[in-house]
Every structure is written in structure tokens, then in C-alpha cells.
Amino acid sequence: MNRRPVFLITMLCFGFAFFYIPILSMMVYSFNGSRLATVWGGFSTKWYISLFSNKQVLAAAILSIKIAVVSATMATILGTMAGIALARFKKFRGRTLFSGLVTAPLVMPEVITGIASLMLFILMAEYLGWPSKRGFTTVTLAHITFSMVFVTTIVHSRLVQADDDIEEAAMDLGSRPWQVMKDITLPVISPAILSGWLLAFTISLDDVVITNFTTGPGATTLPILIWSKVKLGVTPDINALATITVLIVGIGVAIAGWLLNRAERRRELDAQLAYRDNK
Amino acid sequence: MTDIPAITIDADLQSASVKKSAEPSFIRIEGVTKKFGSFTAVNSVTLEIEKGEIFSLLGGSGCGKTTLLRMLAGFEEPTAGRIYIDGQDMTDLPPYERPVNMMFQSYALFPHMTVAKNIAYGLKHERMTAAQRDDRVRNMLDLVQLTDFAARKPHQISGGQRQRVALARALARQPKLLLLDEPLAALDKKLREHTQFELMDIQDKTGTTFIVVTHDQEEAMTLSSRLAVMDKGRIMQIGTATSVYEYPQSRFVAGFIGSINIFDGKVVSIGDTTTRVHVPEFGGDIEARSVEGIEDGAQISLAIRPEKLTISRTNPQSANSIRGIVRDLAYFGKDSLYRVALPSGHIVSVNSVNARRIGENERVADWEDEVWLSFDPNSAILLKD
Amino acid sequence: MNEPHHDSRFQRWFNRRGWIKITIATPYVWLILFFLLPFAIVLAMSFATRTPTAPPFSFGGDYPLLNTRTYHRLVEDSLYIRAYLTSIFNAVIATLMCLLIGYPMALGLTRVSKSWRNILLMLVILPFWTSFLLRVYAWMGLMGTNSWFNKLITSGYNYLVPAEDALRYIPMMNTNFAVVLVTVYSYLPFMILPLFANLEKLDFTLNEAAMDLGSRPSRVFLDVTLPQSVPGIIAGSMLVFIPASGELIIPSLVGSSSRPMIGRVISDEFASARDWPMASAVAVALLLLLVVPLMVYTYFDGKAHEKIKSSGGADA
Numbered sequence A: 001m002n003r004r005p006v007f008l009i010t011m012l013c014f015g016f017a018f019f020y021i022p023i024l025s026m027m028v029y030s031f032n033g034s035r036l037a038t039v040w041g042g043f044s045t046k047w048y049i050s051l052f053s054n055k056q057v058l059a060a061a062i063l064s065i066k067i068a069v070v071s072a073t074m075a076t077i078l079g080t081m082a083g084i085a086l087a088r089f090k091k092f093r094g095r096t097l098f099s100g101l102v103t104a105p106l107v108m109p110e111v112i113t114g115i116a117s118l119m120l121f122i123l124m125a126e127y128l129g130w131p132s133k134r135g136f137t138t139v140t141l142a143h144i145t146f147s148m149v150f151v152t153t154i155v156h157s158r159l160v161q162a163d164d165d166i167e168e169a170a171m172d173l174g175s176r177p178w179q180v181m182k183d184i185t186l187p188v189i190s191p192a193i194l195s196g197w198l199l200a201f202t203i204s205l206d207d208v209v210i211t212n213f214t215t216g217p218g219a220t221t222l223p224i225l226i227w228s229k230v231k232l233g234v235t236p237d238i239n240a241l242a243t244i245t246v247l248i249v250g251i252g253v254a255i256a257g258w259l260l261n262r263a264e265r266r267r268e269l270d271a272q273l274a275y276r277d278n279k
Numbered sequence B: 001m002t003d004i005p006a007i008t009i010d011a012d013l014q015s016a017s018v019k020k021s022a023e024p025s026f027i028r029i030e031g032v033t034k035k036f037g038s039f040t041a042v043n044s045v046t047l048e049i050e051k052g053e054i055f056s057l058l059g060g061s062g063c064g065k066t067t068l069l070r071m072l073a074g075f076e077e078p079t080a081g082r083i084y085i086d087g088q089d090m091t092d093l094p095p096y097e098r099p100v101n102m103m104f105q106s107y108a109l110f111p112h113m114t115v116a117k118n119i120a121y122g123l124k125h126e127r128m129t130a131a132q133r134d135d136r137v138r139n140m141l142d143l144v145q146l147t148d149f150a151a152r153k154p155h156q157i158s159g160g161q162r163q164r165v166a167l168a169r170a171l172a173r174q175p176k177l178l179l180l181d182e183p184l185a186a187l188d189k190k191l192r193e194h195t196q197f198e199l200m201d202i203q204d205k206t207g208t209t210f211i212v213v214t215h216d217q218e219e220a221m222t223l224s225s226r227l228a229v230m231d232k233g234r235i236m237q238i239g240t241a242t243s244v245y246e247y248p249q250s251r252f253v254a255g256f257i258g259s260i261n262i263f264d265g266k267v268v269s270i271g272d273t274t275t276r277v278h279v280p281e282f283g284g285d286i287e288a289r290s291v292e293g294i295e296d297g298a299q300i301s302l303a304i305r306p307e308k309l310t311i312s313r314t315n316p317q318s319a320n321s322i323r324g325i326v327r328d329l330a331y332f333g334k335d336s337l338y339r340v341a342l343p344s345g346h347i348v349s350v351n352s353v354n355a356r357r358i359g360e361n362e363r364v365a366d367w368e369d370e371v372w373l374s375f376d377p378n379s380a381i382l383l384k385d
Numbered sequence C: 001m002n003e004p005h006h007d008s009r010f011q012r013w014f015n016r017r018g019w020i021k022i023t024i025a026t027p028y029v030w031l032i033l034f035f036l037l038p039f040a041i042v043l044a045m046s047f048a049t050r051t052p053t054a055p056p057f058s059f060g061g062d063y064p065l066l067n068t069r070t071y072h073r074l075v076e077d078s079l080y081i082r083a084y085l086t087s088i089f090n091a092v093i094a095t096l097m098c099l100l101i102g103y104p105m106a107l108g109l110t111r112v113s114k115s116w117r118n119i120l121l122m123l124v125i126l127p128f129w130t131s132f133l134l135r136v137y138a139w140m141g142l143m144g145t146n147s148w149f150n151k152l153i154t155s156g157y158n159y160l161v162p163a164e165d166a167l168r169y170i171p172m173m174n175t176n177f178a179v180v181l182v183t184v185y186s187y188l189p190f191m192i193l194p195l196f197a198n199l200e201k202l203d204f205t206l207n208e209a210a211m212d213l214g215s216r217p218s219r220v221f222l223d224v225t226l227p228q229s230v231p232g233i234i235a236g237s238m239l240v241f242i243p244a245s246g247e248l249i250i251p252s253l254v255g256s257s258s259r260p261m262i263g264r265v266i267s268d269e270f271a272s273a274r275d276w277p278m279a280s281a282v283a284v285a286l287l288l289l290l291v292v293p294l295m296v297y298t299y300f301d302g303k304a305h306e307k308i309k310s311s312g313g314a315d316a
Helices: A006-029 A046-052 A055-088 A095-107 A110-127 A136-161 A165-172 A177-206 A209-214 A222-230 A236-278 B011-016 B065-073 B115-125 B130-143 B159-171 B189-206 B217-223 B241-246 B251-256 C009-045 C069-076 C078-111 C114-129 C132-143 C148-160 C176-201 C204-212 C217-228 C230-245 C249-254 C262-271 C276-310
Strands: B027-036 B039-049 B054-058 B080-085 B100-103 B177-181 B209-214 B226-231 B234-239 B261-270 B274-279 B284-289 B299-304 B310-312 B321-331 B335-341 B347-353 B370-374 B381-383
Touching: A006 A236, A006 C078, A006 C114, A006 C132, A006 C176, A046 A236, A055 A095, A055 A136, A055 A177, A055 A222, A055 C009, A095 A136, A095 C009, A095 C276, A110 A136, A110 A209, A110 C009, A110 C262, A110 C276, A136 A177, A136 A209, A136 C009, A165 A177, A165 B100, A177 A222, A177 C009, A209 A222, A222 A236, A222 C132, A236 C114, A236 C132, B027 B065, B039 B065, B039 B080, B039 B234, B054 B065, B054 B217, B065 B100, B065 B177, B065 B209, B100 B159, B115 B130, B115 B159, B130 B159, B130 B189, B159 B189, B189 B217, B209 B217, B217 B241, B226 B241, B226 B251, B234 B241, B234 B251, B251 B261, B251 B299, B251 B381, B274 B299, B284 B381, B310 B347, B321 B347, B335 B370, C009 C276, C069 C078, C069 C276, C078 C114, C078 C176, C078 C230, C078 C262, C078 C276, C114 C176, C132 C148, C132 C176, C132 C249, C176 C230, C176 C249, C204 C217, C217 C230, C230 C276, C249 C262, C262 C276
Parallel strands: B054 B209, B054 B226, B100 B177, B177 B209
Antiparallel strands: B027 B039, B027 B080, B226 B234, B261 B274, B261 B299, B274 B284, B299 B381, B310 B370, B321 B335, B321 B370, B335 B347
16 A cells, blocks of 8 residues: 555554653652652652662562472463463373363463462362462462463463474484484473563563562562552652663663664575575 | 276386385385275275385375375384284384384474484484594594584574484485485475485495385486375386386376376277277377286276377378467477367367477477477377276 | 394383473473472362461361352351452453553554664663563552652643642542552563564555555555454453452552452452462452363364364475
8 A cells, every 4th residue: 555544544543652651750750859659850760779778678579489480480480381282282181171270270360370279279278288378489380370371371382383294304304203302302492482481581570469468477579568558549669660671671672673673684695605605 | 006907018127116025025015094083085006015125105185195105114003914024023023113213394403402402313212332433423423515514503593404313314324214394395406406315325335225205206306216006095106217108008107207198999809019009189099108907998097198299290191190270389408398288169179299499480389380299109008098 | 123232121111202202291291290299289278268277277067069168158248259350351441451551562563674673672671671560669659649750640630630630639549449550660661572472574556555455554554454463462451461460469468458359368368368368269259250261262262273273285
């Protein structure tokens, strides 16, 4: 279509304004000198200083990252297994239940997952004695469970898209199914596994509701800390924290985008070279 | 297929086909059937292939050729029947335990491995030292002339080179049988011709038995020592390119390979060498070479290839001549195609080689000209169906 | 066949069948223990009676699992019905808003140049990677009575209405309006991305063919693009509607406490009132009303697609 889709472009502009004005406003107000978070009182970096001197915030951030690393790693292992099981093993007993169990957490309201997990942990502590108290372990267990299905979704859809030819070729060349999995399938889907890990990591890092139910005293993650603060209203140091988060994520995404772009350009160049060599 | 009895064919053609001996064939496919649910992909196929042959399975899409190939490789289990290679029953062996390798239509190169690693992959399951392995890889690279590209990844080489890597990888394990699934389909026309001969050359050097699946009849005819034409899961005919082209045994094979004119007819009398056939379309009787198994008075089909018909303005005064009117003609340079209408309205294709250089107005026949078509009794094919 | 003979029995077992069993069983057992079991507990708990003990429940009566006291309360107490209705209302409005804003955006993304598209897509995903909580928080700052945004909106309002109706500020915080607004803001990427994935795959030559056959652009959209994008619309709507209806954070931070949503009710019953059976019953009802029907729908929809695909024919 040669005519510019004016309406669509307008909607895009409006949409992106809607996306980013609240975030930009929050970033600007993080440099607000006033104690009243919504009234401008001159430029100041005091909220950043108070944030960095706040040991509670730092401890919560470290705990969050610890939980996210452990749960994302476990979720990736379990989720990849489930993805492989669903994509490659067409028939096994209880397959229908299994595929239900893998999709259900995706659509489950977090509140329900939260109270269900909490009741499980309380009853486990009561009757098994483990985990004896709620905290790192219970939060991590809950995070693994609800983030592994996202990994499964990514890995499964990648495996379904992948052509079976290369796996058959490896088998034809003498590899047993397990060797095919190790030599061919896993390396080929490794980018999907990596993005599964990243997704599980962010989901864990971001979670409030399920953590809120499954955590105990002494195990305050960063979202829980923010949650308990913002429930009381707008505070300027949260603005500063938000600004830092947005910047870290933004820079990370920009670097990832640049790397992807570079890889794609390199592939294009390779294809051109191959074409020339063939001439 | 066993239910179509073989016709007697020339002695020289016979010798070019299977050498019948007491020894069992190198590859034996016995009554193999494959069903997918209610759909029968391969229907009781029996086939014998000798060592060192290039054998083609030729047929349209959905004819069962790929399924048959995949059963040979071990990717599909036959619903019934057995497969023997070199005297060993392969039917229940998984692909990784068969002395068979396959070249995939998509090439199926491992994207994360270099060309050399791809070729070496199958060797890690062989009992051989690292030096032997490197040696083998070097030989294979040499064989397909890719030594300079050993360190490249598949996406860094061209389509033709990828095809050669796939071939080298499949040959590296020195399989008893190499299966090639549409080996040339992904290449452009020019490269395809060149690669065809390269493939034959490599087969000659290694002496490996090749089974090629293809839908391209020219490819099958050039490449193979023998070919099998398949349709709806059955083998319609097996033989050399010449015997399949010149002596088709069914309307399907006659029509599938090359183009052909087919008429309904009825046997009038059977002589020693020729059979008299009444063809209503011709408004008379014609003579055709006798074929075994055809009875007097039987309804049969008469088939004549376009290039076997001679076109002339005057009555050739031979036994098999028919009158018609030129409805259409196409000039291709080296030959011309005439579409001639018989009095019955039936259109006959005639191919005539332009052996002499002629001008625009000196053609054998022109639009709406009345012409005579004639053919040798030897060129007329009698088909039972 | 060529395995070295020093392999242990475990290794041999693992290489042949074992790895398959492990691959299936590990996540299976995990999900049964930490996902299915908790829900079985919730279901059982909804039939229990609240007691002042710890843990605060007991199963009593002759048929402990047929004690439907909680479910009676669920129907009788208008609090619960109202909460369900509020949740569904808010979620429906938010989903429609997301569709109205997200569809043109997704369509717009398919029409811009490739380099722009990559940047814009990144910008759609970027908020998703930042904290959900902080995105809700950003609106708390904007909607407050003293904020520049509220002042801007208020002056716009005052410009439009007669002077005697002028307001000092517009109360936005702690209203249903705030909940819907922030829900739309938070879940919009979930609408845009599946829609974009769907629209991107459409063959643009179909649009050109329709135009060639005499349709105006608006007609082309209604006849060609829209029908083909139905799967994307359904996928996006589910991704917005389901979490929006069970949302807890947004109503807790910006919603009205007099008209709680169902997530809030479950959380309050559980944590504040310590009524585990009641919280469980509300949760079970939420699942039966919203989640299960949608899951069943997707399941059969997926089955139907598979069937169409597999009947496409096995090649030779």
C-alpha cells in the first residue's frame, strides 16, 4: 500500500505515549526535591542517595536475585524436560493430564496459586516438618512451579517448529535417541532454552502476589518491599528505584537488540559470501 | 508387482535388466505394506535390487515412494512384509543399527556444526582411531571437492555445496545402501544437470548401491540402471529406462513417462509377429507387434508415442496410416509438435524432428492441412488395460 | 551397538529407555506435588469448617467432603456476587479497551518499515520487562489529586463544562475507573504481541487482490484482515481477560475498597479473616466460572486445529 496509514500511525503514537508518559513522569519526579511526591520542589538527587544508603533495599534486591537465579535455573531444567516430553514423546500414560498441568498455571489467577501454595506449605510444615519455616525455600519452590510452564511453552513451540529432518539424519548416522537429543536437539534449541531462562528469571524477579503468600518473616524480596511501601502511598525513593530499574532493563534490552541485529547482519553477509563463492 | 505378468521383451533389453541367478538379491523387499490409519501408503511392494545399482523409485507425490524409502532407512515400520539387506533381516532394526544411510531432501545438515564436523558425525559410532577418522573425513571432502570449505558452517555455503556435504556425510560411514530422497530437487536447473553426472561419477567410484526417490522422470532415466514406477502405493512397472519407456505395461506407466496417444481397440486376429487391432477412432484396422497374454477379441488399448508417428502430405501407402487435419502446430527449434484431428475428432500429438533446415513456408504441414499419419507396427504398444 | 563395554548398568538403562522416563517423570511429579496437590487441597478445604485453631480448619460431620456451608454463603452473601460482577465487568471493559487500542497498534506495526518495526516492538516489550508493580505505581503518581496529569485533565474538563460545574480536581484514585485504566496499561502488551504475530503472518497480496477487485481500504479491512485475525484477537483477549479478572495488585493499590474485586476478596478472606474454607470456596468458584470454561475452549480449539492439520494428508 503506497498511501500512508495515517490512522494506524496516529494510534501507534498515542499508544507509545500511553506506554511511556507514566514511566517518564516517574523518572522525572525521582529527581524531585520535595517530600511530596507529586509536587515539584526543585532538582535533587537526595532520593538516590537515601536509596543507596538503605541496607534493607540492598538486602531485598540481593535476595530477589538469589531466588530468581535458583528458581529460573530449576524452572529451565524442569520446563525444558516437560517441553521435550510433550513435543517428542507422542504416547505415554497420563499425557493428557500432563499437558493440562503444563498449561493450567499459565491461566491460573495468581491469587489462587498463591493461597494454594501457602496452604500446601503450611500443611507440609505441620505434617512433614519440611520446609520448617516459610522463606527462601518456599518462595523458590513456588516460583519454580509457576515459571517452569513458561519455559515449557517456549521450548515446546521451538521443538514443534524445528524440522525433524536433522534429528532423523543423526539417527540415520548411527546415534541413539539420547545421543540425538544431546548432540543435535539441545544445541539447536539452546537459544529457546536461554530465552526461557531469561523469562523465568524476570517472572521470578517481578512476582509480588505468589511471593507475598509464600514468604515468611525475614525473607523480604524487593517487590515485597516495594509493595509494602507503595500500599501506603507514593514515596519519592520508590521513584528513584523505579528509574534505576527502567534504566538497567532498557540498557539490557538495547544491548540484546544490538547483539541480535549484529548476528543477523553477519548471517546475511555469510549468505552473500556463499553465493559469491558459488559463482 | 506380481499381478501384472511380464511381457516378452527383446533379448538385449532383457540382459540389461536383472541378472537372474540362484543367489538372493542384495536388497530384497518382500510384500511390504504400510498403512497410516485407513490410508495405505505402500501396498504389498516386492522388489529386488542388486549390489552396485542406481535404482530409482519414480512417481508423483503421494505415490508411496518416500514412505518406502523411509522404511528402508528405518524411520517407518512396515505394517506387513520384510526387508532384507545383504541377507540380513532389517525390518525390526532401528535406523541407528542399519548399514544404510540417507541423503535428505532438505539435506538436514546440522546447523551448529562445521562441514567437517557434519561429515565426521556418523563416524563417532564406528570403531576407529582419531587419525583414521580424520583421514576418512579428508577423503570424503576430497571426493565432493569441498576441502577448502571444511571449517564453514552450513549457512555459509551455497545450495550446491550443501548438497555435496549431505552426500559426503551419508557416504562417510561407507553404508551398504545409500538412500537419496529427491537429491536434486532443491537445485536450480543448470546445477541439476551437472550434479546428476557428478552423482553418477561418485557412485561409480564408491560402488555403493543407491536408491533414489524422485518425481522427475528425466532425472530417473538418466541416473538409474533400473527404475520402478509407483502409483497409489503399488509398483506399476520395474525395468530399465528403455524398457519402461518403450514397453510400458499399463496405461498409467505409458502416460506417466513421456507423452503418448492412447486409443481404445479390439483384437481382430493374432499372428506370429503382429496382431491385427480394430481401432474405431481410425475407422479401420492396424497392425501392431504381438504381445504375450492378449487374447483374440479382447478389448485393449493401443498407445503410440508422438515421435513414433510420421506425418506427410501424401498417403504413405503403408499398412498403418490414418488421415487427419492439422489443428495446431508448435515449433520448438529442434523439433515441432503437431496436433492432428482425426475424423472422429480425437486429437493426436505428433512429434517430428526438424532434421533439415527449412524455411517458414516449407514445413511438412501447415494449419488446416490434410495430412497422413503413419507408424511402424513395431512402434505401436498394445496395453491390456 | 557400539557402546563401550565398561558402561555401568545405569548408564545403559539411561541411554536406552531411562532418559525418556526421567524426562517425563521429573516435571510430571513436580507439577503433581506443587501444582495439582495444592489445588486438591483448595478443593477439599472449600468443604471444611473454619475453626479458631492452627491450622484454622476442621472437617466435621458425617460426610466431611459434602459440607457445602461455604458455598451457601457464597450465594447468599451479596458481597461475593458483587465482587464477581465487579471483576468480570472491569475485566471485560479492560479487554475491550486493550483490543481497541492494541489492534490498530499491532496493525500499524505490520505496516512500518522493518527497522522501525524492530525498534517499536522492543518498545512494546520493554515495559513488560520492567516491574509490574512499578508500572502500577507510576499511575499512582499520575492520578493523585495534586499531580500534573490530574491538573491537566481537570482543566480540560473545566474548559468543557459550565463554570458552575468546575472541579478543583478529578477523583481518580481508588475508583473502578482507575482499576480499568491501569489494567489496560499493564496488559496492553499481552494484546499487541499475539495480534502482531497473527497479523504479520497474513499475506498482504490478499489485501491487494481485494483492492484490485474494487474494495475500498475500510472494506478490505472488514472483509480480509479482520476475519483472518480472529485467532489473534481470541489469544490476546484471553491473555488480558484471565489475569485481569483475578487481578490483586491493581485493585489493592488504585481500586475502591467499597467495591472489591474477587482477587482482593480471596486474599482478604484468607489473610485477614483467616477463613481458609471461605477463601477456598471463592477460589474454586472463580476457577469454575472463568478459568475452566476458557481452558476447555482452548483445548478443543487446539484439538480442532490439530485435526485440520493432520487431515492435510501424509505425503508419500
